[in-house]
Amino acid sequence: MTTPHVPDFPPPLEVFGRHRSIRHFLPEPLAPGHLEWIIQAGRRAPTDAQGxxxxxxRITDPALRDELATLCGDQQHIRDAAEFLVHCLDVHRLRRLVEHRGGEWGMGPRIALLYGTSDATMVAENMMLAAEMLGYGTCYIGGVQNNTDVIAQLLALPQGVLPLYGLCIGVPDPARIPGLRPRVPQELCFFENRYPEEFTPEELESAYQAMGGKRDWYETLGRYFAAGGVMARREPVMARAWRQQGLEPRDPASQEPDHAL
Ligand SMILES: Cc1cc2nc3c(=O)[nH]c(=O)nc-3n(C[C@H](O)[C@H](O)[C@H](O)COP(=O)(O)O)c2cc1C
Structure with a gap:
């Protein structure tokens, strides 16, 4: 694979230029105090409407970690990482807080799904960056979405809480650090003032070129996003999980109250 062009970031931003997902870890814990810093970085993330x-x-029970690794598509790096965290959107605590002071809960599932996902993602990304700044390797685990409903039950998540993805953090095995993965060309993702009318065939081809050869990335996209791919298989799982966790959107015209949310 060709090495993608990554700008030479100035020192405070170097962590962005170094990022790659790590899937091979040494059997070593994080240094004392480091997890606490990583958690504090997560807690400092912005939060929509202070929600x-x-x-x-944090999954510390080895048997539970093993079971989660299996449910996430049997990903060994979940078992091997020093830390494995499951990041969830959570409007359960928020609802409890509003009702605790006598307020009537007014948030529906659509807003809960959007705002909860963005809040949880900002926390996760702050934690990932903090861990990488401290020299650790990280890997997000969207494999959680293979069995979101089962995992929600396993983790005793109440209504209004939905697992989104996991995050592995650990000491990378220096012998197995991968090269940088390419990115889709900037011109296809960053625009000025207006979205482009249409992507030309040349622009689309340029994305395949940048991603390291037409066939490889096309195969990856097909495996995940084409009919019958990973994402299509996750759709019914997500429908079950949203229903189970009280987050299933209703027809806005319906007189029925939103599910248990
Ligand atoms: C939300 C999310 C879910 C992901 N899920 C997985 C996963 O389940 N297993 C895995 O090994 N990598 C996972 N990844 C890592 C991606 O494969 C990786 O970020 C992508 O291939 C780009 O490579 P890079 O991070 O090395 O630049 C995930 C990344 C994100 C952002």
Whole structure:
């Protein structure tokens, strides 16, 4: 694979130029105090409307970690990482807070899904960056979405809490650090004032070129996003999980109250 062009970031931003997902870890813990810093970095993330619509579960029980690794597509790096965290959107605590002071809960599932996902994602990304700044390797685990409903039950998540993805953090095995993965060309993602009318065939081809050869990335996209791919298989899982966790959107015209949310 060709090495992608990554700008030479100035020192405070170097962490962005170094990022790659790590899937091979040494059997070593994080240095004392480092997890606490990583957590504090997560807690400092901005939060929409001061809602703090996230929760993070640290998985320290080895049997539970093993079961989660299996449910996430049997990903060994979940078992091997020093830390494995499950990041969730969470409007359960928020609802409890509003009702605790006598307020009537007014948030529906659509807004809960959007705001909770953005809050939880900002926390996760702050934590990932903090861990990488401290020299650790990280890997997000969207494999959680293979079995979101089962995992929600396993983690005793109440209504209004939905697991989004996991985050592995650990000491990278220096012998197995991958090269930088390419990115889609900037011109296809960053625009000025207006979205382009249409992507030309040449522009689309340029994305395949940048991503390291037409066939490889096309195969990856097909495996994940084409009919019958990973994402299509996750759709019914997500429908079950949203229903189970009280986050299933209703027809806005319906007189029925939103599900348990
Ligand atoms: C939300 C999310 C879910 C992901 N899920 C997985 C996963 O389940 N397993 C895995 O090994 N990598 C996972 N990744 C890592 C991506 O494969 C990786 O970020 C992508 O290939 C780009 O490579 P890079 O991070 O090395 O630049 C995930 C990344 C994100 C952002």
């Amino acid at each position: 703090h619509m996230y929760s993070v579960l």
